[in-house]
Amino acid sequence: MMTLEEKFRALETENAPGQEVRQEVGDLNAVMRGERYEGIPVDFSHGDVDAFPPTPGSFEAWQDGFERGGQQAYTEYRGSARIREGLVERLGAFTGRPISAGTELIITPGTQGALFLALGATVASGTKVAVVEPDYFANRKLVKFFGGEIVSIPLHYQGAPSENGPDLDRIETAFKSGTGVFVFSTPNNPTGLVYSPGAISTISALAAAHGVTLIVDQLYSRLLYSGEVYTHLRAGDTLPENLITIMGPSKTESLSGFRLGVAFGTAGLIDRMERLQAIVSLRAAGYNQAALDTWFLEPSGWMEQRVREHEAIRDELLGIFRAADLPTATPQAGSYLFPQLPPLAVDPHTFVRLLRHQAGVTVTPGAEFGPGSHDSIRLNFSQDHAAAAAAVKRVVSMVEVYRT
Amino acid sequence: MMTLEEKFRALETENAPGQEVRQEVGDLNAVMRGERYEGIPVDFSHGDVDAFPPTPGSFEAWQDGFERGGQQAYTEYRGSARIREGLVERLGAFTGRPISAGTELIITPGTQGALFLALGATVASGTKVAVVEPDYFANRKLVKFFGGEIVSIPLHYQGAPSENGPDLDRIETAFKSGTGVFVFSTPNNPTGLVYSPGAISTISALAAAHGVTLIVDQLYSRLLYSGEVYTHLRAGDTLPENLITIMGPSKTESLSGFRLGVAFGTAGLIDRMERLQAIVSLRAAGYNQAALDTWFLEPSGWMEQRVREHEAIRDELLGIFRAADLPTATPQAGSYLFPQLPPLAVDPHTFVRLLRHQAGVTVTPGAEFGPGSHDSIRLNFSQDHAAAAAAVKRVVSMVEVYRT
Incomplete structure (x- = not known):
C-alpha cells in the first residue's frame, strides 16, 4: 500500500504539458x-x-445552451439526454456500431475525465493493468493512483510499417497471467501510430477470451492522413464483455477550452463512471455540453x-x-x-x-x-x-x- | 479492502439530486x-x-475568455494566473486572511471538484475522517471512495440557537483518537446552520493541537440572512498546519452551469490537489474560468x-x-x-x-x-x-x- x-x-x-510556466x-x-x-x-x-x-458554430452553440438556462445548467450527471441522443447517432455511425443514449454513453470533462472515470471504475488495489509504452502519460499515473499494477506492453513504432504495432505476444502473455484491464490509445499518443486491423482484431479476441476489460482512447481518430486506414475496435465481430471507447472534440476540433469528452460502451461500466462523476465534479459543465451539438456536424x-x-x-x-x-x-x-x-x-x-x-x-x-x-x-x-x-x-x- | x-x-x-429523471x-x-x-x-x-x-456580466466574461483564445483555453492546471491574482485579493478580503495566488489557491470544476481533490489529497486507506451528520451527501461517499473510515460527529440543529452546533466533545474525542481529517460545511448543508464563533475557534484550536487537517466547505457563506454573523475559520488566531477552505459561485451567484469552484489554504495540499486535477480533468474548463472575473464584483x-x-x-x-x-x-x-x-x-x-x-x-x-x-x-x-x-x-x- x-x-x-x-x-x-x-x-x-x-x-x-502546460505546466512549464511553473x-x-x-x-x-x-x-x-x-x-x-x-x-x-x-x-x-x-x-x-x-x-x-474552434469548430465554426461552437460559440453560438454555447450561447444557445446558456440561454436555455436551468435545464442546460443542471443535466443528469452523465450529460444532457437531448445531446446524448444526437451524439449516439453520429458516434455510432462513425465507430460502426449502435450506441444506446440512455445507458451506453457518458459526457465527461474532457477525454482526461473519461479516462479517469474509466480507470476508476475498473482498477482497484492490485488490479493488473496492461499499459503500452510509449503511450499517453496519464495512463500510467492513473493506474498508480488507483493502486493498480502496471504490466508493460512495448509498442514498436520505429521500424517499417509492417513491423510496427503493439507486441501481440506480450499482450497475450499478459492477458493469460491475470491482467484485468488493458488501456491504450489508437492513434497512439505520442507516436501517431494507428493500430492495424489485424492488431485490433487480435486484441479484441484475446480480451474476449480472457475476460479482460478494454479501454480504447480514440481521441485522434478523426485526424487521419491520406492513404491511412482506421479500425474501430468496437465495430469488430468478437468483442470483450467490458469495452469502453473514449473520444472528444478537444484536439482536431480545437474545443479543448470547453473540457468535453465522451465515453461509450458497456452499460454497467458507464453506470459506474456516472456514480464516480457524481463525486468528482457532478457533470461536464452544463452550458459547455451544448458545444457537442456541433460535433460531427462541421461545415462541409x-x-x-x-x-x-x-x-x-x-x-x-x-x-x-x-x-x-x-x-x-x-x-x-x-x-x-x-x-x-x-x-x-x-x-x-x-x-x-x-x-x-x-x-x-x-x-x-x-x-x-x-x-x-x-x-x-x-x-x-x-x-x-x-x-x-x-x-x-x-x-x-x-x-x-x-x-x- | x-x-x-x-x-x-x-x-x-x-x-x-438531479438524477430523479432516471x-x-x-x-x-x-x-x-x-x-x-x-x-x-x-x-x-x-x-x-x-x-x-447568473450574475450580470457572466456571459460577457465568458465571451471575453473565448475570444482570448489559446491562453484562456490552456491555463495551468490550477487555473489562469491572471484570474487567480484577482481572486486572492477578493477572497482574502472576504475571509479575513491573505492568500498567495502562486501557491495557495486552485480553481476547480465546481466546489464538488474542490471537495474531491481536497479529500483525495488527504485521505488514504484507513485514514479516519470526521464527518458531520447531517452534512453534504458527497462527503461520506468521498471518504468511502478513498478508503477512509468515517467518524460521525452529530450536529444539533433542532434546538434553541444557543444549544445548536456540532458536538464539540465528540470532535475532541475523535481528534484525540487518531482522526486525520475533519470535513464540514458551514453554513451546514442541509440545515442552514452557521457554526458559531465559539465552535469555529474550538475546532481550529483542537485541530492545531492534534495535527488534524481541516477542510471547510463555505459554499453558502455569502447568502447570510439578516441578524446573522458568519465566522471564517481561516481568519482565526490558532490555525492547524493543514487547512483548506472551499467556496464557489454555483449557488448564490447561480453560476452552476459553468462548473467553477476554488480551494485555498496550505500550499502543500494545494500542490497535491493540482497533481490530482492533472489526471482527473486537467483543469476547470478554460473559457469558464473567465466568469470568475465577475465574482465578488457584482453590481452594487x-x-x-x-x-x-x-x-x-x-x-x-x-x-x-x-x-x-x-x-x-x-x-x-x-x-x-x-x-x-x-x-x-x-x-x-x-x-x-x-x-x-x-x-x-x-x-x-x-x-x-x-x-x-x-x-x-x-x-x-x-x-x-x-x-x-x-x-x-x-x-x-x-x-x-x-x-x-
Missing part, C-alpha cells in the same frame, strides 16, 4: 552554450487553438481542410528532423511527432528546459510517456505552419550545439 | 392515495437559475437584493411547514430547508418518489445526508417565490394524506 506521500510523488506534474529557470545559464535564439516562441506541448480555431469540407493543413505541417517538420538524422516515425494520424535525440552533453530534462529558455520552444520530455523513451521529445504540431517550421529548425540547431 | 463492486454500491446515485415510476400507482395534484412542478433538488439568473446592491429575496421565500416556506407542525430549523444562511416528516404509511424514499409523481415536487431524501435523518427532506428554496410556496403547500397536503 502506497502512502499518500508516495502516491502524490508518482503524480509529479513538473514536466507535464518551472524556475534556476541555473540553466550555467550550462547554456551560445546565445539565445531569435524567433516566434512556439508551445508544442499542446495544439494552438489560435492557429486552428471543413474537416478535410483541417486534415490537409495538418498533413502539410507534418510533412515539412518530418523533413527537417530527418534531414538532421533524428529518427522520427511518420504519424498516420493525430498531430504529434516523437523524434529521438542523439546523446547530448546535458540530460534530457535539462535539454527540454534549455529548448524553452534558449530557443523559445516548448516540448514535452519523452520520459513522460514511458521509461523507455527518455531520449525522445513530443511535439504537438497543430500550430501556425511557418512558426512551427522555424521552431523545429531551432530544435535541430540546438541538438547540434549540445550533441556529444 | 472494499471490492470495486462494494465501492460503487456505496456511490449509489439513484436518489441523488427513476422508473414502477408500481407507485399501487400505493398512491387520491389523485394527482395540479400546479407548477418545482424541482427543489437544486436552485432554479431561471428564477435567480445586487447581492443584497438576492439575499433579501431568498429571506422572503425562506420565511414564507418556514411558516407553511411550521403551521403544519413539521419541525423545521431556521436556516441562518444558504437556501436549504430540512423539515422533519411524521411517521408515514409509506417509507421515506417512496414518499419522495410519490411527491414527484403525484404532486410535481422534487426533493432530496434526508437519508442522503446521513443515516440519522431518513425522516427529513431537503428543499433548495432558490426558486420562483410563488411556485415554491404553492409546491410546499402540496408537500404539506401530501404529508397529511400519507400520515399514519
Whole structure:
C-alpha cells in the first residue's frame, strides 16, 4: 500500500504539458552554450487553438445552451439526454456500431475525465493493468493512483510499417497471467501510430477470451492522413464483455477550452463512471455540453481542410528532423511527432528546459510517456505552419550545439 | 479492502439530486392515495437559475475568455494566473486572511471538484475522517471512495440557537483518537446552520493541537440572512498546519452551469490537489474560468437584493411547514430547508418518489445526508417565490394524506 506521500510523488506534474510556466529557470545559464535564439516562441506541448480555431458554430452553440438556462445548467450527471441522443447517432455511425443514449454513453470533462472515470471504475488495489509504452502519460499515473499494477506492453513504432504495432505476444502473455484491464490509445499518443486491423482484431479476441476489460482512447481518430486506414475496435465481430471507447472534440476540433469528452460502451461500466462523476465534479459543465451539438456536424469540407493543413505541417517538420538524422516515425494520424535525440552533453530534462529558455520552444520530455523513451521529445504540431517550421529548425540547431 | 463492486454500491446515485429523471415510476400507482395534484412542478433538488439568473456580466466574461483564445483555453492546471491574482485579493478580503495566488489557491470544476481533490489529497486507506451528520451527501461517499473510515460527529440543529452546533466533545474525542481529517460545511448543508464563533475557534484550536487537517466547505457563506454573523475559520488566531477552505459561485451567484469552484489554504495540499486535477480533468474548463472575473464584483446592491429575496421565500416556506407542525430549523444562511416528516404509511424514499409523481415536487431524501435523518427532506428554496410556496403547500397536503 502506497502512502499518500508516495502516491502524490508518482503524480509529479513538473514536466507535464502546460505546466512549464511553473518551472524556475534556476541555473540553466550555467550550462547554456551560445546565445539565445531569435524567433516566434512556439508551445508544442499542446495544439494552438489560435492557429486552428474552434469548430465554426461552437460559440453560438454555447450561447444557445446558456440561454436555455436551468435545464442546460443542471443535466443528469452523465450529460444532457437531448445531446446524448444526437451524439449516439453520429458516434455510432462513425465507430460502426449502435450506441444506446440512455445507458451506453457518458459526457465527461474532457477525454482526461473519461479516462479517469474509466480507470476508476475498473482498477482497484492490485488490479493488473496492461499499459503500452510509449503511450499517453496519464495512463500510467492513473493506474498508480488507483493502486493498480502496471504490466508493460512495448509498442514498436520505429521500424517499417509492417513491423510496427503493439507486441501481440506480450499482450497475450499478459492477458493469460491475470491482467484485468488493458488501456491504450489508437492513434497512439505520442507516436501517431494507428493500430492495424489485424492488431485490433487480435486484441479484441484475446480480451474476449480472457475476460479482460478494454479501454480504447480514440481521441485522434478523426485526424487521419491520406492513404491511412482506421479500425474501430468496437465495430469488430468478437468483442470483450467490458469495452469502453473514449473520444472528444478537444484536439482536431480545437474545443479543448470547453473540457468535453465522451465515453461509450458497456452499460454497467458507464453506470459506474456516472456514480464516480457524481463525486468528482457532478457533470461536464452544463452550458459547455451544448458545444457537442456541433460535433460531427462541421461545415462541409471543413474537416478535410483541417486534415490537409495538418498533413502539410507534418510533412515539412518530418523533413527537417530527418534531414538532421533524428529518427522520427511518420504519424498516420493525430498531430504529434516523437523524434529521438542523439546523446547530448546535458540530460534530457535539462535539454527540454534549455529548448524553452534558449530557443523559445516548448516540448514535452519523452520520459513522460514511458521509461523507455527518455531520449525522445513530443511535439504537438497543430500550430501556425511557418512558426512551427522555424521552431523545429531551432530544435535541430540546438541538438547540434549540445550533441556529444 | 472494499471490492470495486462494494465501492460503487456505496456511490449509489439513484436518489441523488438531479438524477430523479432516471427513476422508473414502477408500481407507485399501487400505493398512491387520491389523485394527482395540479400546479407548477418545482424541482427543489437544486436552485432554479431561471428564477435567480447568473450574475450580470457572466456571459460577457465568458465571451471575453473565448475570444482570448489559446491562453484562456490552456491555463495551468490550477487555473489562469491572471484570474487567480484577482481572486486572492477578493477572497482574502472576504475571509479575513491573505492568500498567495502562486501557491495557495486552485480553481476547480465546481466546489464538488474542490471537495474531491481536497479529500483525495488527504485521505488514504484507513485514514479516519470526521464527518458531520447531517452534512453534504458527497462527503461520506468521498471518504468511502478513498478508503477512509468515517467518524460521525452529530450536529444539533433542532434546538434553541444557543444549544445548536456540532458536538464539540465528540470532535475532541475523535481528534484525540487518531482522526486525520475533519470535513464540514458551514453554513451546514442541509440545515442552514452557521457554526458559531465559539465552535469555529474550538475546532481550529483542537485541530492545531492534534495535527488534524481541516477542510471547510463555505459554499453558502455569502447568502447570510439578516441578524446573522458568519465566522471564517481561516481568519482565526490558532490555525492547524493543514487547512483548506472551499467556496464557489454555483449557488448564490447561480453560476452552476459553468462548473467553477476554488480551494485555498496550505500550499502543500494545494500542490497535491493540482497533481490530482492533472489526471482527473486537467483543469476547470478554460473559457469558464473567465466568469470568475465577475465574482465578488457584482453590481452594487445586487447581492443584497438576492439575499433579501431568498429571506422572503425562506420565511414564507418556514411558516407553511411550521403551521403544519413539521419541525423545521431556521436556516441562518444558504437556501436549504430540512423539515422533519411524521411517521408515514409509506417509507421515506417512496414518499419522495410519490411527491414527484403525484404532486410535481422534487426533493432530496434526508437519508442522503446521513443515516440519522431518513425522516427529513431537503428543499433548495432558490426558486420562483410563488411556485415554491404553492409546491410546499402540496408537500404539506401530501404529508397529511400519507400520515399514519
